[in-house]
Amino acid sequence: MxxxxxxxxxxxxxxFTGSERTGLLRHFEAEGMPSDEAALERWHRIAETARRRLAAGRLTYDEYRRARVRTFVDRPLTDIEADAWHDRYEALFAAAWSxxxxxxxxxxxxxxxxxxxxxxxxxxxxxxxxxxxxxxxxxxxxxxxxxxxxxxxxxxxxxxxxxxxxxxxxxxxxxxxxxxxxxxxxxxxxxxxxxxxxxxxxxxxxxxxxxxxxxxxxxxxxxx
Ligand SMILES: [Mg+2]
Structure with missing residues (x-):
């Protein structure tokens, strides 16, 4: 029993998967970037590499978040700029939660x-x-x-x-x-x-x- x-x-x-997908696509579009399957695939590839470095103890959690953003946008960003980019994504992800x-x-x-x-x-x-x-x-x-x-x-x-x-x-x-x-x-x-x-x-x-x-x-x- x-x-x-x-x-x-x-x-x-x-x-999670559907909400994340919607949040990412809306965010890429809002940032003026290509918002398509190729962009999603690139984001997930970059995120996975950063996640492995986080798991291996080579990055702190904040560094992991910033590393994903910097590699993805492919230009230098200050910590404040990288955090702001990620926060804008988090807001659109949260709006898509279902x-x-x-x-x-x-x-x-x-x-x-x-x-x-x-x-x-x-x-x-x-x-x-x-x-x-x-x-x-x-x-x-x-x-x-x-x-x-x-x-x-x-x-x-x-x-x-x-x-x-x-x-x-x-x-x-x-x-x-x-x-x-x-x-x-x-x-x-x-x-x-x-x-x-x-x-x-x-x-x-x-x-x-x-x-x-x-x-x-x-x-x-x-x-x-
Ligand atoms: Mg599960």
């Missing part, structure tokens, strides 16, 4: 306690859930920045279960990433639900339930 559901946020409840159309009704319908476990920043996810009018669904909102560990580490899932004062066998985890979310949750002893919105060809590993929309969720949880 399930007593609680823990949720991933990005690309599970919050349409939840998936099936999220609010799924959250409303579930007769379980609910919480969030995200590999993101607590401040970002608190802000997003509040802006989307969904924060009230969750008893706890836990992110890797304050937990000190991240999915798929079982410690992250177990910390979230402890916050709910429930054993993992009484908790389900719903997330869009097979390895980070579903396999991680299963390894920690939770009921793992993999939200595969794209309908990939990857076989479903044993011990994991796969859904393609959140409307399928309650039937799966009832069967756990």
């Amino acid at each position: 399930i007593e609680a559901v823990l949720w991933d946020v990005d690309d599970t409840i919050f349409d 939840a998936f159309p099936d999220a609010a009704s799924a959250l409303d319908a579930l007769p379980y306690r609910q919480g969030i476990l995200s590999n993101s920043s607590t401040v970002h996810q608190e802000r997003r859930m509040a802006a989307l009018g969904l924060r009230h669904h969750f008893e706890v909102l836990l992110c890797s920045d304050r937990l000190g560990c991240a999915k798929p580490d079982p410690k992250a899932f177990l910390a979230a279960c402890a916050a709910l004062e429930l054993p993992p066998a009484r908790v389900a985890y719903v997330g869009d990433k097979l390895d980070v979310d579903a396999v991680g949750a299963r390894s920690a002893g939770l009921h793992a639900i993999w939200l595969d919105r794209a309908g990939t060809a990857t076989p479903t590993p044993s011990g994991i339930r796969r859904i393609s929309t959140l409307t399928e969720l309650s039937a799966h949880l009832a069967a756990c």
Whole structure:
């Protein structure tokens, strides 16, 4: 019997990819730059390189943000100019924030306690859930920045279960990433639900339930 559901946020409840895409395209256009698929692809390539340098400890978070901007605009910018460019993007990204159309009704319908476990920043996810009018669904909102560990580490899932004062066998985890979310949750002893919105060809590993929309969720949880 399930007593609680823990949720991933990005690309599970919050349409991160779609919101980011809209925000970037509007920002490029507002900056007088080409605003198309090639520009998006270049931004993501530059961002990934900067992210690797951040992960390797070669950049601070502020330096990482500025490095993406400077490489992308391809001209010298002061720190203040680079930060302002990024802030203008953040404003357009925030204006484009949206939840998936099936999220609010799924959250409303579930007769379980609910919480969030995200590999993101607590401040970002608190802000997003509040802006989307969904924060009230969750008893706890836990992110890797304050937990000190991240999915798929079982410690992250177990910390979230402890916050709910429930054993993992009484908790389900719903997330869009097979390895980070579903396999991680299963390894920690939770009921793992993999939200595969794209309908990939990857076989479903044993011990994991796969859904393609959140409307399928309650039937799966009832069967756990
Ligand atoms: Mg996700």
